[in-house]
Amino acid sequence: MPEQCLIALADRDASAVQSLEALSASLSVPLLPAQQSPQNFCQFLLFYENARLCLRSTAEGAPGAVCVDFDNNSLQYRQRHHTQPEALLKAAAVKQSYMTRVLDATAGFGLDAYLFAAAGSVVTLCERSKILHAMLEDGIRRASNSEEALVRQTVARMHLHSGDSLTLMQGHWQERPEIVYLDPMFPERKKKSAKVKKNMFLLQQLLHGEEDAPGLLVQALELAVKRVVVKRPRHAPFLEGRAPGFSLEGKSSRFDVYPIANSAS
Ligand SMILES: C[S@@+](CC[C@H](N)C(=O)[O-])C[C@H]1O[C@@H](n2cnc3c(N)ncnc32)[C@H](O)[C@@H]1O
Incomplete structure (x- = not known):
């Protein structure tokens, strides 16, 4: 074997x-x-x-290698030219003028976490796969030494945590995150879609069979001060069968928003 x-x-x-x-x-x-x-x-x-x-x-015909790369031109372009506000940021209602505390409880390759940090948020990234965590650590370390000040300043707002976010969320928080963001793995489709990007395809293969801990959403709703945002494929059912307050459509995904009752927004 x-x-x-x-x-x-x-x-x-x-x-x-x-x-x-x-x-x-x-x-x-x-x-x-x-x-x-x-x-x-x-x-x-x-x-x-x-x-x-x-x-x-190593499979025959598999797409090429992936790495965590925050110091690349297309990400910097996206960061500098906000022609279209990112649906993710709209769903989370983060404002550039305010350092929102975000917990990204399913960090993956850290792209969404970077988008939050690029919008001025302070982000805790939690990743339970040790391989993904090592790749994130490597990407953050390289970006901290970037020649671009914008990239260095952005990753300085990203704090990486290794382990299960369920445990992290249940622990003690001096300041609870205003936003908890969840982008759990979704079972791969029977028909391979061109929209499943190379890195997500690899992630689905690598983490195949690793169930997301049940109760992630319930725990996120306990912890978040303002809202929980869940990323889903456009036609996927709601996470844990729980209907959100409202949803926003992104290019290929849907963002389900669960506002916290009694919060200011
Ligand atoms: C779809 S990916 C997230 C992609 C990410 N949003 C990005 O921008 O790259 C889901 C990730 O969540 C991680 N994950 C799933 N359940 C987790 C848990 N309970 N605690 C920590 N990480 C978890 C998986 O290992 C996987 O890397």
Whole structure:
């Protein structure tokens, strides 16, 4: 039976070997035996390319590798030219002039968290997959050293947490988040859609069978001060069967908004 994921020692430089060995130990992901073809050993491969931690599927015809990259031109363009306000930000009602406290309880590749932070929010990202967490950590570290001040300032508002967000939400909060954001995994469609982007396709394969903890929405509603926002595929049923106060349609998704009773907004 092949391993689910292995770490490749692409770089034989002694310091790179040391850091990959440390990563292997912290993630409990074994190293690919030297000079072996990954296809025979694992379904996914983690490796460094151009100093970025990348993940790819070893299946034939699989899309290319992905990494967490906040320091890229299209994201910066999106951040600088708000021609169309992001549906996500409208759903959460975040304002650039106010540092909204957001908990992104399903961080994934951190793109939505970055959009919140780019709009001035202070974001706690929680991710329970150790592999995704390591990729996020790597992306945030690289973006903190970006030549672009805007990128450095944005990631400085992003605080990464490893573990199950259900546990995090149940813990003690000095200041509760005003917004809790949920974008749980949704079972892959029978018909492969071109709209399922490369990184989401890979995520669906990697985390296949990992159920989202039931009760995420209930716990989010307990914790959020102002509202809970849930991202769903356009025609998906409501999360945990619970109808929102209202919904906003994005380009390919729907944002279900659950305002908290007695809050100011
Ligand atoms: C669809 S992805 C989120 C994508 C993300 N919004 C983005 O912009 O990249 C869902 C992620 O939530 C994580 N997740 C699911 N349930 C979780 C939980 N209970 N605690 C922490 N992370 C969870 C999964 O591991 C997965 O990485």
